[in-house]
Amino acid sequence: MGTSVPARDTSGTGEAGSSGRPARADGSGRAAEAGRSGESVEADRSNTTTATGGSGRSADATGNDGTGRTGGRGAPVPPRPGHSPALSTGIPRAAARIGAFAVCQAAVIAGFGLLITGPAREFWPMTAEDAAVEALENARRAALDTASTIASALGDTSTVVGLTLLACLALVLAPGLPRWREAVFLAVGVSLQSVIFVLITASVDRTRPDVERMDDSPPTSSYTSGHTGAATALYAGLAVLVLSRVRAPWRKPLAALLLLLPLLVGLARLYRGMHHPTDVAGGLANGALSLLVVGRAVLPGHSWVGRPPADAMDIAVAAAEEQPAPAQKQLTVIVNPTVTDEATQEQLRLVLAQHGYRDTPFVATTAEDTGGGQTAEALRAGTELIAVCGGDGTVRAVADALAGTGVPLVLVPSGTGNLLARHLHLPLGPAEALAAGLTGEPRALDLGRIEGDGFPAVHFTAMAGAGLDATMLEETSDRAKSVLGWPAYVLAGAKGLRTPRMRLTVRLDGGQELRRTARMVLLANIGTVQAGAAPVPAAKPDDGLLDLAVFDPRGAGGWLRAAGVLLRAKRRATGGPDTRRTGTGGADVTGTGDGGPVEFHTFRRAELTFARPQPREIDGDPVGPGLRLTAEVRPGALTVMLPARER
Numbered sequence: 001m002g003t004s005v006p007a008r009d010t011s012g013t014g015e016a017g018s019s020g021r022p023a024r025a026d027g028s029g030r031a032a033e034a035g036r037s038g039e040s041v042e043a044d045r046s047n048t049t050t051a052t053g054g055s056g057r058s059a060d061a062t063g064n065d066g067t068g069r070t071g072g073r074g075a076p077v078p079p080r081p082g083h084s085p086a087l088s089t090g091i092p093r094a095a096a097r098i099g100a101f102a103v104c105q106a107a108v109i110a111g112f113g114l115l116i117t118g119p120a121r122e123f124w125p126m127t128a129e130d131a132a133v134e135a136l137e138n139a140r141r142a143a144l145d146t147a148s149t150i151a152s153a154l155g156d157t158s159t160v161v162g163l164t165l166l167a168c169l170a171l172v173l174a175p176g177l178p179r180w181r182e183a184v185f186l187a188v189g190v191s192l193q194s195v196i197f198v199l200i201t202a203s204v205d206r207t208r209p210d211v212e213r214m215d216d217s218p219p220t221s222s223y224t225s226g227h228t229g230a231a232t233a234l235y236a237g238l239a240v241l242v243l244s245r246v247r248a249p250w251r252k253p254l255a256a257l258l259l260l261l262p263l264l265v266g267l268a269r270l271y272r273g274m275h276h277p278t279d280v281a282g283g284l285a286n287g288a289l290s291l292l293v294v295g296r297a298v299l300p301g302h303s304w305v306g307r308p309p310a311d312a313m314d315i316a317v318a319a320a321e322e323q324p325a326p327a328q329k330q331l332t333v334i335v336n337p338t339v340t341d342e343a344t345q346e347q348l349r350l351v352l353a354q355h356g357y358r359d360t361p362f363v364a365t366t367a368e369d370t371g372g373g374q375t376a377e378a379l380r381a382g383t384e385l386i387a388v389c390g391g392d393g394t395v396r397a398v399a400d401a402l403a404g405t406g407v408p409l410v411l412v413p414s415g416t417g418n419l420l421a422r423h424l425h426l427p428l429g430p431a432e433a434l435a436a437g438l439t440g441e442p443r444a445l446d447l448g449r450i451e452g453d454g455f456p457a458v459h460f461t462a463m464a465g466a467g468l469d470a471t472m473l474e475e476t477s478d479r480a481k482s483v484l485g486w487p488a489y490v491l492a493g494a495k496g497l498r499t500p501r502m503r504l505t506v507r508l509d510g511g512q513e514l515r516r517t518a519r520m521v522l523l524a525n526i527g528t529v530q531a532g533a534a535p536v537p538a539a540k541p542d543d544g545l546l547d548l549a550v551f552d553p554r555g556a557g558g559w560l561r562a563a564g565v566l567l568r569a570k571r572r573a574t575g576g577p578d579t580r581r582t583g584t585g586g587a588d589v590t591g592t593g594d595g596g597p598v599e600f601h602t603f604r605r606a607e608l609t610f611a612r613p614q615p616r617e618i619d620g621d622p623v624g625p626g627l628r629l630t631a632e633v634r635p636g637a638l639t640v641m642l643p644a645r646e647r
Contacts, residue, residue, distance in 0.1 A: 155227030224282030232287025336390030391415020410437030467520030
């Protein structure tokens with residue numbers, strides 16, 4: 001049972017997290033991303049002076065940027081800090097390529113249209129198009145009319161714009177890390193095909209088929225089919241994202257269905273007498289080529305996405321050597337390979353080189369050792385700084401090994417929840433977070449030390465608990481977490497509401513024994529969890545105390561009262577007067593006391609005893625059912641590197 005705590009994180013889905021709004025690092029700790037994924041890294045603006053000029057060309061020792069420009073009165077132009085050919089964004093180059101290929105795409109499709117309406121109109125298959133459309137007219141039936149109306153509506157401008165907007169919002173606001181590149185891919189792909197469609201219809205004047213048309217004819221050329229082009233860009237674009245980003249077994253059937261929709265739209269436009277077959281073919285080509293052009297420029301892993309040059313590492317190292325920097329500490333990176341791919345690791349190596357850390361060892365966690373053993377070995381080897389790249393389980397294991405050592409920790413969030421990083425308002429991009437930590441200052445944070453029957457004493461950074469929250473974690477499958485993110489926990493939690501209440505006794509700091517019933521209890525070092533919820537709003541990781549929250553709502557009204565208590569407590573904890581007790585072992589005045597839906601306490605040591613075995617969890621990892629939990633605070637036991645502005 002004790003081994004379930006470290007083993008859980010290697011799946012990359014066992015973490016509990018918060019959804020506090022991430023704060024981007026400012027100029028003192030900023031780094032964009034670069035590596036094989038095509039994302040680039042921007043150097044730390046206050047701590048790095050790279051040898052480049054304003055144009056991005058490498059600058060020589062005199063300050064010439066390669067263009068012959070110098071400063072006023074012959075003074076050399078100083079290089080812009082934070083810019084390097086190795087670490088540039090590549091956005092202008094990608095935009096230029098999109099524009100160039102879009103012009104070529106419009107020219108090719110328009111040229112084909114001029115061909116079929118000019119020299120080729122007397123040749124097959126153009127000569128057979130009218131007969132095909134007339135055959136579809138003769139085959140019209142009421143049921144087919146209805147089906148074609150539905151299919152055609154899938155390519156309407158309002159439908160495509162609305163679905164594109166909803167899909168992009170979902171990609172940006174989805175649980176976990178936002179999918180900005182995917183949202184840009186879809187939005188730009190749909191927009192690009194629309195622009196090219198307008199250009200083509202202005203260039204190619206083609207009348208619509210000479211049959212009874214079932215829809216009003218828009219004042220545009222029949223070539224190309226705008227409905228088909230828009231449907232191709234939207235639905236085929238969604239199919240690309242499903243195939244490349246979803247790992248569920250149903251992804252291929254869903255992608256096939258999405259790819260079928262543009263064909264159905266095109267067939268419906270033919271059936272309704274709105275286009276010739278070559279018009280539909282032109283629309284399919286326009287939508288597909290738009291996705292191809294934008295995908296190559298935007299999606300990770302493709303050659304147009306600002307890929308750094310082959311000597312990117314040499315450039316970053318040279319830049320680091322030229323900057324006046326103090327002696328660097330010996331650094332080890334503990335990385336969970338199940339949530340940190342090779343491309344991300346390459347980005348991190350570039351950031352490290354840029355900040356003067358060369359040949360830094362990357363040590364991978366395993367299913368048997370989720371970070372504690374690797375950290376202990378690094379400490380024995382003399383490491384003075386640890387960077388942990390993984391989810392909440394990996395962070396917990398590394399923090400457990402670092403407790404009380406004074407060796408600083410750099411948080412590089414890569415999991416689903418990233419609870420501690422979110423609470424500390426650290427950047428959630430791995431490269432950005434690493435740069436913020438390397439240029440930050442050490443800050444002492446508390447840890448919770450917890451033990452119980454069935455597992456040894458371990459430390460936690462965020463929360464531990466028993467009851468509904470642990471049941472929710474146990475009932476959530478890895479597949480559901482990978483597909484849905486944190487909402488999968490909510491669905492599992494709804495099932496847990498049917499379980500009976502637990503009876504427990506609580507002793508805080510050796511005081512009087514309290515008897516309670518509860519749906520769940522939380523022992524918290526920080527207050528926030530996923531989706532911005534704050535079940536223990538006043539909990540802080542640097543106050544020398546832990547917080548206990550006892551949840552016992554009864555019925556729908558009880559849950560509403562509990563929500564009201566949490567909202568009031570959150571407002572007081574973040575913006576109002578301090579309501580926490582100066583002592584320990586007492587109820588927080590933001591709670592409701594015995595018998596209410598939520599009750600808060602602060603403590604240095606808590607002993608919880610359950611009448612029956614209850615499911616338990618530590619930092620999002622289930623540790624099996626048991627009858628006991630004992631937790632105590634270790635003030636300032638963990639040192640974390642944070643940007644100076646976070647102090």
